[in-house]
Amino acid sequence: MIRLLNLIQNENMKVYRRLRTWILGVLLIVIVVMAATLSHVGYDDNDDWKTVAAESIEHNKKELENPDLPETFKMSMREEIALQQYALDHNMPPIQNTLWGGVQSAADLIQIVTLFTVIIAGDMVAGEFTWGTIKLLLIRPATRAKILFSKYAATLLFAAVLLLVLFISAMIVNGILYGFQNINLPYLKVSAEGSVQERSMLLHVLATYGFKLIQLIMVVKLAFMISTVFRSSSLAIGLSIFIMFAGQIITMLLMRYSWGKYFLFANTDLTQYLEGSPMAEGMTMGFSICVLLFYFLLFNVLSWEIFRRRDVAA
Template sequence: MTNFWNLVQNENMKIYLRLRTWIMLGIIVLIPILLTVGLTLVTDDSDGNMWELMGTETIIVFSLITIFTVVISAESVAGEFSAGTIKLLLIRPWSRSSILASKYVALLLFSILQSIVCFAVTWAINALVLGYTSDPGGIIPESSPMEGHSIWAYMGVHYLYEWLQLVMVVSFAFMLSSAFRSSGLAIGLSIFLLFAGGTITGLLTLTDKAWVKYILFANLDLTSYLDGRSPLPNMDMTLGFSLIMLAVYFIIFNAVSWTVFRKRDVAA
């Protein structure tokens, strides 16, 4: 186990020793500050509800966090092949499975760090500018299963659902990076999945076919359940169903990643 965490530490060093990583973290810090201060100055309204603005900023920043993690994920494996450093890893006394797992764990830790930074900054800047309140305002719909719970509980579940969507998109990018050794392909298709998946699913629902609800795109937006809605209103879907579907896709993505990487001929 100690050797495995040494591998994870090695992957963390690769991530955090790069200037672009700190630029990404800087953007995550800067965006909420600019949005809160800018909107306050433009609207000249300092009496808004901090949680409502925090929720809006969270959606925006989490899209950036997903993109940033996808970029790191896409180059995690493909970058090793293109730079030729993969051979240096494989000649060491570690199994291929351990090497790939360490890369994946490092990515998840990076995404968690970004999520924590996002929460801390969006909460702090909005509490500072708009004033702290325990009143959720209109952020928790009456139809929400979280109605009656504290705003802290609601935001905690909201972040969890956003993070699960991130994990799925990043796992998809990681699979493409491992299978095709192309960071460009992994980044492009993953970002397409993130932004165009919902639109494609919406178009497919016009066919009124039951199989549409089994598509990955249809189950990514878990936050819709938090608001008392369904990702596809005309389909019989529940939170449990979507979580099962995401688990199936998660297993498939990682099974492909591990299978291809373990059998890859590095010399080819």
């Protein structure tokens, strides 16, 4: 165990001693600041939200009188009316008017974190062959399995650091822009009985981040596998980034077919279940988790077999 921890520490040193790593971290903070500032443009800190909420309630009540309106729409409108009325009664501004709205929106920037981590993951194994240091690495008493695991662990630790930077910088920047007075604002949700319940806003935001984190782990694992296949760092990074961005386009094309739901990128975004709108009929949270586990195990097996059989002398 101590030897494995030393290997992970060694891989972390390789990551953080490079200028590229620090540039990616600073760039992430700059992107967070720019995104928050652009979202704040046009924001007016006043009580207009109360007027908008009252008008929305009246509009939805009139819509409910329409007999041709589907029952699912009526149920959604009733929940919206209950939430807005509760917010008015307790003087709770909508989340988009507070720092929490900006922090939750920053969860979309996990795509940037994924991109930056892919750059590191694509270089983890292939870089050893590019620089010719793989022979020095393998003459150590540690097994190839431990060496491969230490590289993957270091990659995930780098992703965790970037996620922490993203969350903290989003909290600070949006707190400055919107103020910290609503930091204790609860998250409102309508229960099955129709009553409005107050829940932790922090846990709700972290759940959003957590669901998007699944996509990061799968894409990084894919990039890590590609890095073990190719000896060229540039090819491994380029191919990984291409698959990352092309995956969503391919998903939209494949969803026209019933078997498209088994495609990896059709299941990586678990927020579709948080919002209650799966990409295809028959897809559930359990189904997507099973598909993701299959791909995760497949990528692990391929990475291990390719790295184990790799002829270092070639």
